[in-house]
Amino acid sequence: MKKHGHLNRDIARVLAGMGHTDRVVIADCGLPVPDGVECIDVSLTLGVPGFFDVLDSVLADFKVERAVFASESLTQNAAVAARMAQLRDAQVIVDDVPHEEFKRLSQQAKAVIRTGECSPYANVILHSGVIF
Numbered sequence: 001m002k003k004h005g006h007l008n009r010d011i012a013r014v015l016a017g018m019g020h021t022d023r024v025v026i027a028d029c030g031l032p033v034p035d036g037v038e039c040i041d042v043s044l045t046l047g048v049p050g051f052f053d054v055l056d057s058v059l060a061d062f063k064v065e066r067a068v069f070a071s072e073s074l075t076q077n078a079a080v081a082a083r084m085a086q087l088r089d090a091q092v093i094v095d096d097v098p099h100e101e102f103k104r105l106s107q108q109a110k111a112v113i114r115t116g117e118c119s120p121y122a123n124v125i126l127h128s129g130v131i132f
Contacts, residue, residue, distance in 0.1 A: 005061045010040045014111045015062050018128040023109040024062075025125050026055050028117035034107040043116035051117035052083070055124065058113070064092055065129030068105060071096040073121035080122055 006012040014024060025031070028051060033039040042049055067087050073080040074096060088094045097105065105125055106112060115122075 006057065008040070008042060010038075010111075011042075011058070011113060014038070014040065015058070018062070018110060020128055020130050021065075022128045023105075023125050024058070024128075025106045025109045025112040025123065026051065026058060027106075027112050027114050028119065028122040029114060030118070031106070031112070031114070031123050032103065033112045033114065034103075034109075037107065037109050038111040039114055040111055041114040043114055045116055046118045048116040051115050051119070051122035052079070054113055054115045055083070058126065062126065063129040063131050064126045066093040066095065066127035068095045068097060068102065068125040068127075070099040070102045070121045070123060072099050073123075076120045077122060079119070 006015065018024065029043050029046070042054065069080060069084055073084070084094050084096070099121065102123065102125070109125065
């Protein structure tokens with residue numbers, strides 16, 4: 001049994017298979033999952049697990065070079081906006097796009113990890129970096 005990293009075998013598998021610039025989405029429970037994109041649903045109840053619980057777990061195990069958020073989160077979700085600033089401080093390129101564009105971009109993801117989060121615009125597209 002694993003001691004470190006993700007215990008969820010689907011998340012571990014997707015992250016292990018990511019190449020440079022590949023994308024994974026961490027989503028609230030309302031974001032539509034595009035047809036043809038794998039959905040790893042870890043939601044249990046409204047709010048559980050939360051967006052930040054899953055995001056922190058993924059960031060601890062995954063090299064990210066770019067993160068894309070919905071621009072609406074800047075005014076509609078202060079906690080997500082604050083996390084955007086933290087990622088910039090950690091040398092991650094952070095972009096924001098309108099929510100409709102975000103949904104279009106999520107069609108190119110390897111997977112969507114669906115959380116139980118139920119606050120508005122708590123979604124991010126993470127682009128894989130390289131560790132060398």
